[in-house]
Amino acid sequence: MHTDPDYSAAYVVLETDVEDGLKGYGITFTLGRGTEVVVCAVNALAPHVLNKDLGDIVGDFRGFYRQLTSDGQLRWIGPEKGVVHLATAAVLNAVWDLWAKQEGKPLWKLLVDMDPQTLVSCIDFRYITDVLTEEEACEILRQSQVGKKEREEQMLAHGYPAYTTSCAWLGYPDATLKQLCSEALKDGWTRFKVKVGADLQDDIRRCRLIRNMIGPEKTLMMDANQRWDVPEAVEWMTKLAEFKPLWIEEPTSPDDILGHAAISKALAPLGIGVATGEQCHNRVIFKQLLQAKALKFLQIDSCRLGSVNENLSVLLMAKKFDIPVCPHAGGVGLCELVQHLIIFDFISVSASLQDRMCEYVDHLHEHFKYPVLIREASYMPPKDAGYSTEMKEDSVKRHRYPDGEVWKKLLTAQGN
Amino acid sequence: MHTDPDYSAAYVVLETDVEDGLKGYGITFTLGRGTEVVVCAVNALAPHVLNKDLGDIVGDFRGFYRQLTSDGQLRWIGPEKGVVHLATAAVLNAVWDLWAKQEGKPLWKLLVDMDPQTLVSCIDFRYITDVLTEEEACEILRQSQVGKKEREEQMLAHGYPAYTTSCAWLGYPDATLKQLCSEALKDGWTRFKVKVGADLQDDIRRCRLIRNMIGPEKTLMMDANQRWDVPEAVEWMTKLAEFKPLWIEEPTSPDDILGHAAISKALAPLGIGVATGEQCHNRVIFKQLLQAKALKFLQIDSCRLGSVNENLSVLLMAKKFDIPVCPHAGGVGLCELVQHLIIFDFISVSASLQDRMCEYVDHLHEHFKYPVLIREASYMPPKDAGYSTEMKEDSVKRHRYPDGEVWKKLLTAQGN
Numbered sequence: 001m002h003t004d005p006d007y008s009a010a011y012v013v014l015e016t017d018v019e020d021g022l023k024g025y026g027i028t029f030t031l032g033r034g035t036e037v038v039v040c041a042v043n044a045l046a047p048h049v050l051n052k053d054l055g056d057i058v059g060d061f062r063g064f065y066r067q068l069t070s071d072g073q074l075r076w077i078g079p080e081k082g083v084v085h086l087a088t089a090a091v092l093n094a095v096w097d098l099w100a101k102q103e104g105k106p107l108w109k110l111l112v113d114m115d116p117q118t119l120v121s122c123i124d125f126r127y128i129t130d131v132l133t134e135e136e137a138c139e140i141l142r143q144s145q146v147g148k149k150e151r152e153e154q155m156l157a158h159g160y161p162a163y164t165t166s167c168a169w170l171g172y173p174d175a176t177l178k179q180l181c182s183e184a185l186k187d188g189w190t191r192f193k194v195k196v197g198a199d200l201q202d203d204i205r206r207c208r209l210i211r212n213m214i215g216p217e218k219t220l221m222m223d224a225n226q227r228w229d230v231p232e233a234v235e236w237m238t239k240l241a242e243f244k245p246l247w248i249e250e251p252t253s254p255d256d257i258l259g260h261a262a263i264s265k266a267l268a269p270l271g272i273g274v275a276t277g278e279q280c281h282n283r284v285i286f287k288q289l290l291q292a293k294a295l296k297f298l299q300i301d302s303c304r305l306g307s308v309n310e311n312l313s314v315l316l317m318a319k320k321f322d323i324p325v326c327p328h329a330g331g332v333g334l335c336e337l338v339q340h341l342i343i344f345d346f347i348s349v350s351a352s353l354q355d356r357m358c359e360y361v362d363h364l365h366e367h368f369k370y371p372v373l374i375r376e377a378s379y380m381p382p383k384d385a386g387y388s389t390e391m392k393e394d395s396v397k398r399h400r401y402p403d404g405e406v407w408k409k410l411l412t413a414q415g416n
Numbered sequence: 417m418h419t420d421p422d423y424s425a426a427y428v429v430l431e432t433d434v435e436d437g438l439k440g441y442g443i444t445f446t447l448g449r450g451t452e453v454v455v456c457a458v459n460a461l462a463p464h465v466l467n468k469d470l471g472d473i474v475g476d477f478r479g480f481y482r483q484l485t486s487d488g489q490l491r492w493i494g495p496e497k498g499v500v501h502l503a504t505a506a507v508l509n510a511v512w513d514l515w516a517k518q519e520g521k522p523l524w525k526l527l528v529d530m531d532p533q534t535l536v537s538c539i540d541f542r543y544i545t546d547v548l549t550e551e552e553a554c555e556i557l558r559q560s561q562v563g564k565k566e567r568e569e570q571m572l573a574h575g576y577p578a579y580t581t582s583c584a585w586l587g588y589p590d591a592t593l594k595q596l597c598s599e600a601l602k603d604g605w606t607r608f609k610v611k612v613g614a615d616l617q618d619d620i621r622r623c624r625l626i627r628n629m630i631g632p633e634k635t636l637m638m639d640a641n642q643r644w645d646v647p648e649a650v651e652w653m654t655k656l657a658e659f660k661p662l663w664i665e666e667p668t669s670p671d672d673i674l675g676h677a678a679i680s681k682a683l684a685p686l687g688i689g690v691a692t693g694e695q696c697h698n699r700v701i702f703k704q705l706l707q708a709k710a711l712k713f714l715q716i717d718s719c720r721l722g723s724v725n726e727n728l729s730v731l732l733m734a735k736k737f738d739i740p741v742c743p744h745a746g747g748v749g750l751c752e753l754v755q756h757l758i759i760f761d762f763i764s765v766s767a768s769l770q771d772r773m774c775e776y777v778d779h780l781h782e783h784f785k786y787p788v789l790i791r792e793a794s795y796m797p798p799k800d801a802g803y804s805t806e807m808k809e810d811s812v813k814r815h816r817y818p819d820g821e822v823w824k825k826l827l828t829a830q831g832n
Binding site: 001002003004005006030031032033034036037038040041044070071072073074075076077078079080081082083084085086126127128129130226229230231232252253254255256257258259262279281282284285287288291292 | 417418419420421422446447448449450452453454456457460486487488489490491492493494495496497498499500501502542543544545546642645646647648668669670671672673674675678695697698700701703704707708
């Protein structure tokens with residue numbers, strides 16, 4: 001579906017007037033064109049942030065979230081979806097980065113150390129109280145206090161399990177596929193995702209190749225990137241069932257809750273679960289996916305949902321419905337961000353690694369000041385203060401549109 | 417929810433190189449800020465339209481729709497929702513206006529005269545084939561050929577029934593309410609909509625006042641503009657049931673299909689139907705609202721859905737589920753646009769006026785070159801060629817941001 005991605009990002013820098021010169025960095029990425037539209041929306045949101053006090057913002061974080069997402073005029077071009085919500089994510093990610101830096105903690109640790117009452121005070125429960133009230137959310141967090149310390153130690157020692165998507169993009173020739181797959185096996189990866197949905201015979205060949213290489217015990221997932229209608233998804237996956245995929249990701253439109261439910265029901269007897277979330281636009285969609293038993297794996301995204309605030313509500317709803325969260329990563333910096341959320345989820349919410357893993361894509365980390373650290377196919381908890389959103393100064397300078405040198409060269413080559 | 421609207425619009429002009437100097441005009445409006453973001457998205461879509469041939473576009477209109485909505489990079493910031501879909505609507509509205517002008521027909525008549533096969537060739541059935549296939553759509557249109565000529569004559573003679581929202585916005589003092597209501601009664605209006613949801617006691621007083629003025633026989637509708645969570649909607653409307661509203665519009669989040677279904681189920685015994693649609697972002701959401709029996713009145717919007725193309729699919733799905741379509745109007749030019757769709761719907765799809773009416777808001781028509789004509793509380797079918805989207809040249813010039821004289825004065829007054 002996304003045949004010509006050329007990753008790009010809206011990068012928000014919040015400057016402060018405190019003596020330590022603290023800055024907050026926020027990001028949301030796109031596949032190339034479209035970032036200029038998101039930047040325009042960030043500018044439209046700016047008046048809500050400029051000249052505000054960080055203490056006032058995080059002191060009433062629910063109110064601030066509501067202010068951004070329910071701006072009386074901007075709400076019309078959302079609400080809480082598409083461009084304006086991506087922009088909201090970028091702005092709020094910067095606020096969380098700033099807050100964590102001010103507290104001198106990596107974001108996951110800031111969240112882990114927060115008492116339940118303060119945590120839920122960051123969440124806007126509007127439109128989800130039929131499934132999760134503030135009191136229930138608090139109770140879930142209180143119950144997960146047991147064993148928190150041990151789980152934090154476990155994370156620091158062993159990290160959070162990851163899976164790789166870097167081996168099997170559509171369009172890779174079989175030789176590349178084989179090579180990447182055998183390298184990944186050597187590096188200790190045990191969970192692999194393959195892209196499917198363009199051509200059935202091609203899918204069968206590639207899935208057979210990978211399943212043969214990784215053997216029957218390791219985990220294989222499939223990802224259709226929304227290519228199918230509901231009946232087509234069921235038919236197609238029935239034909240790929242022999243390769244024993246754990247899940248089929250994004251079988252159809254991210255808006256189609258009832259469609260996902262129908263696919264889930266049809267594929268359950270084949271042992272295939274449905275996974276989705278990277279393009280689910282807000283907590284109201286996730287609420288319904290859970291209500292409708294439409295998924296078996298829930299894939300949050302730090303740059304599409306309204307930052308940590310909205311993701312907290314989704315983690316808590318997933319816990320209530322006992323559905324494992326397996327974050328979407330990749331893009332620009334998404335691995336850097338989601339690791340904080342999923343490590344927090346394990347320590348303070350889910351308390352389980354059963355059926356859980358976080359996506360990992362091996363690209364663009366070189367542009368980040370605090371890049372992810374993968375050890376034995378696991379995300380090791382970040383130790384630097386903040387949300388790992390900050391990019392290297394030189395990378396930003398070189399890639400800034402349109403005056404960075406990378407762009408200048410490109411535009412000159414195109415004769416613009 | 418939208419407490420400070422200050423209507424604004426993205427206005428697309430398609431110029432052609434034909435000798436007659438034909439132009440197509442497209443529009444989508446916002447509540448003020450946010451239009452600059454939509455304009456940015458329109459510019460991002462422009463390469464799909466520039467230097468194209470109108471014949472090629474409408475000759476494969478489904479393909480063109482797919483091209484706009486599935487642009488490999490821009491799709492990420494939607495897909496088919498929010499800013500980028502509003503921009504798609506504006507662009508496609510301009511294409512339809514141009515096409516209708518080229519054919520020398522008002523848009524409704526262009527649609528009415530089109531054979532079923534050509535009509536469905538404008539629709540992208542992606543993600544809705546589990547509910548409506550191309551063949552079924554054709555069959556629906558074929559069956560509605562019976563009596564078409566008579567229904568067209570009926571429309572030309574009597575117009576399409578409308579209701580008014582101009583009497584009872586929140587914030588109007590009771591005296592204003594009374595005055596507007598008695599004026600509307602004098603003008604022959606028989607259907608009235610009142611805004612609710614801010615304060616229950618205030619709602620009770622205002623609804624009683626209006627019901628007393630219009631009497632028990634005339635129709636009263638209520639509109640909450642998404643103010644409530646699901647349980648709150650049921651509770652609140654139970655208390656307003658005594659005023660016998662036909663429907664409660666937008667009781668909760670436009671994304672909450674299952675929430676609307678729960679509210680529908682709870683309010684049905686009270687004789688209150690659920691209406692929604694003005695912020696439903698695409699056909700996939702409407703499909704599910706129909707599947708889930710979540711609404712009793714379906715409110716399409718010409719400027720939020722992907723223009724005529726996507727609205728056609730929704731009209732046909734509504735027909736299949738036997739749910740009346742009652743378009744959303746108001747904003748900037750929305751009355752001008754939706755009248756074409758609903759008149760077509762009556763003549764070629766629904767063939768019924770039962771429980772059907774089109775919203776009317778009495779403002780901003782003075783800026784349009786072919787403003788709506790209301791006679792005896794009905795929309796009279798437009799006779800000029802096109803989609804009635806063209807604005808008066810002087811209005812555009814005066815209101816253009818930031819160099820129109822209206823803006824110049826405003827910005828000078830603000831010291832900008």
